[in-house]
Amino acid sequence: MSDTSPAVTRPAVTLLSGGLDSTTTLAIARSLGLSCYALTIDYGQRHRVELAAARAVAERLGARDHVVVAIDLRRFGGSALTTELAVPKGRDPGTMTDIPVTYVPARNTIFLSLALAWAETLGAEDIYIGVNALDSSGYPDCRPEYIAAFERMANLGTKAGVEGTSRFRIHTPLIALTKADIVRRAAELGVDFSLTWSCYDPHPDGRPCCACDSCVLRAKGFREAGLADPLTRRPT
Amino acid sequence: MSDTSPAVTRPAVTLLSGGLDSTTTLAIARSLGLSCYALTIDYGQRHRVELAAARAVAERLGARDHVVVAIDLRRFGGSALTTELAVPKGRDPGTMTDIPVTYVPARNTIFLSLALAWAETLGAEDIYIGVNALDSSGYPDCRPEYIAAFERMANLGTKAGVEGTSRFRIHTPLIALTKADIVRRAAELGVDFSLTWSCYDPHPDGRPCCACDSCVLRAKGFREAGLADPLTRRPT
Numbered sequence: 078m079s080d081t082s083p084a085v086t087r088p089a090v091t092l093l094s095g096g097l098d099s100t101t102t103l104a105i106a107r108s109l110g111l112s113c114y115a116l117t118i119d120y121g122q123r124h125r126v127e128l129a130a131a132r133a134v135a136e137r138l139g140a141r142d143h144v145v146v147a148i149d150l151r152r153f154g155g156s157a158l159t160t161e162l163a164v165p166k167g168r169d170p171g172t173m174t175d176i177p178v179t180y181v182p183a184r185n186t187i188f189l190s191l192a193l194a195w196a197e198t199l200g201a202e203d204i205y206i207g208v209n210a211l212d213s214s215g216y217p218d219c220r221p222e223y224i225a226a227f228e229r230m231a232n233l234g235t236k237a238g239v240e241g242t243s244r245f246r247i248h249t250p251l252i253a254l255t256k257a258d259i260v261r262r263a264a265e266l267g268v269d270f271s272l273t274w275s276c277y278d279p280h281p282d283g284r285p286c287c288a289c290d291s292c293v294l295r296a297k298g299f300r301e302a303g304l305a306d307p308l309t310r311r312p313t
Numbered sequence: 314m315s316d317t318s319p320a321v322t323r324p325a326v327t328l329l330s331g332g333l334d335s336t337t338t339l340a341i342a343r344s345l346g347l348s349c350y351a352l353t354i355d356y357g358q359r360h361r362v363e364l365a366a367a368r369a370v371a372e373r374l375g376a377r378d379h380v381v382v383a384i385d386l387r388r389f390g391g392s393a394l395t396t397e398l399a400v401p402k403g404r405d406p407g408t409m410t411d412i413p414v415t416y417v418p419a420r421n422t423i424f425l426s427l428a429l430a431w432a433e434t435l436g437a438e439d440i441y442i443g444v445n446a447l448d449s450s451g452y453p454d455c456r457p458e459y460i461a462a463f464e465r466m467a468n469l470g471t472k473a474g475v476e477g478t479s480r481f482r483i484h485t486p487l488i489a490l491t492k493a494d495i496v497r498r499a500a501e502l503g504v505d506f507s508l509t510w511s512c513y514d515p516h517p518d519g520r521p522c523c524a525c526d527s528c529v530l531r532a533k534g535f536r537e538a539g540l541a542d543p544l545t546r547r548p549t
Contacts, residue, residue, distance in 0.1 A: 146384065146385065146388060147383075147384070148382065148384040148427075149383070150430065153380075153427075153430050154434055155433065155434035176472045176475075180472050181430075182434050182471065182472070183426055183427075183429040183430035183433060183467075183471055184430075186429060186430075186470050186471075187427060190419055190422040190426045191384075193418070193422060194386065194389050194417075194418040194419035194420075194422075195389045195418075197391065197418035197419060198389045198390055216472075217469065217470055217471060217475040218470040218471070223466065223469040223470040226462070226465050226466035227466050229462050230422070230459065230463050230465075230466045231419075231422070233456070233459040233462045234419065234421065234422050234454040234459040234462070234463065235418065236412045236416050236418070236453055238453070239412075240412070
């Protein structure tokens with residue numbers, strides 16, 4: 078991973094799954110001139126193709142470093158993303174208010190904890206995460222009140238926070254955007270959508286299922302933004 | 314791991330390093346009749362002997378299950394417990410107010426996040442952690458205000474917490490005890506101290522160094538409680 082910006086650039090840790098939201102978040106952090114340390118968690122997700130997407134995105138967007146940390150959350154179970162539970166299909170974005178079985182217990186808390194550990198080691202104060210509370214599956218760990226509580230806890234539970242050498246901030250630039258807003262913002266920033274991956278349950282041939290919440294929300298975003306998604310465009 | 318208590322016993326997740334404090338915490342949770350799910354994190358600690366201690370303790374104290382989750386925090390660095398930084402020796406327990414290089418960035422936040430994930434999956438509301446704010450190295454993530462902030466965040470960031478099916482509680486039965494109090498309480502509960510491990514930097518022959526903070530605090534506890542530590546008793 079290379080970075081053409083000067084070494085004195087302000088560092089930031091950015092959680093990167095390889096999906097549309099985290100990719101856009103990384104692009105936003107880069108557009109602000111931050112030196113981005115991208116963090117991807119290999120938690121045993123069934124849609125492992127997103128790990129390759131994260132690598133491609135980190136490279137293309139010029140992350141200063143990219144770390145993939147492995148932690149096997151399959152041992153705890155409880156989610157369709159890590160076990161053989163069926164991924165729900167064909168849900169209506171307007172009624173995604175109940176929390177589906179694709180919820181992974183405490184996932185963002187685990188991810189943000191690891192981002193916090195890396196940030197403290199780097200001397201970074203800024204942590205970026207692409208959570209979105211509007212066009213989402215209703216996950217509790219994507220809401221502003223949760224993020225604020227995490228930030229408060231982070232500053233009480235770290236050496237840098239307690240000694241006052243750092244004031245950790247959890248940045249959520251997408252939290253109040255619609256999926257269409259996110260697609261438009263990504264397009265403005267020149268994101269190559271073909272590198273990203275959103276589907277929870279890809280076909281064996283590698284195409285997105287186009288029916289899980291993540292596919293449905295992505296399609297809604299592209300449709301409402303009036304743009305074509307290179308991942309679902311039929312080959313000509 | 315076996316459990317002779319009935320299957321309807323209330324479940325609890327207990328973080329278990331294999332040290333004196335987490336072992337005593339597990340013994341306390343068991344004495345309350347809880348069905349304990351012991352969670353040990355292999356985070357790349359140099360004093361790997363504590364992982365074997367955790368296994369022995371979980372077995373002896375009748376944990377219903379014991380999971381060792383691996384997550385390599387060496388990738389982030391920043392601590393004498395995971396890198397080649399020298400472990401400080403011979404510090405005075407009365408002056409352990411500065412945070413030493415054995416501090417592992419965000420360690421308890423990562424550990425509690427994983428405990429929370431398992432608890433939510435199990436339907437457990439109670440999480441036990443053996444943090445101690447009094448006779449400690451001054452780690453920020455061992456203080457009551459941090460624990461309270463984590464608990465609040467946990468209930469905002471989980472499905473069970475938000476839907477109200479669980480009210481997660483982080484229990485810290487040792488937080489206000491001296492190390493002597495902890496040794497006495499452990500002795501009352503019949504803890505076999507020979508199974509536990511505290512030293513951060515064991516000699517190559519496997520004996521504790523008797524000079525790191527953890528050894529010094531353990532020795533102070535046994536001395537003030539008027540008990541002998543089987544780990545440091547000279548062979549006769």
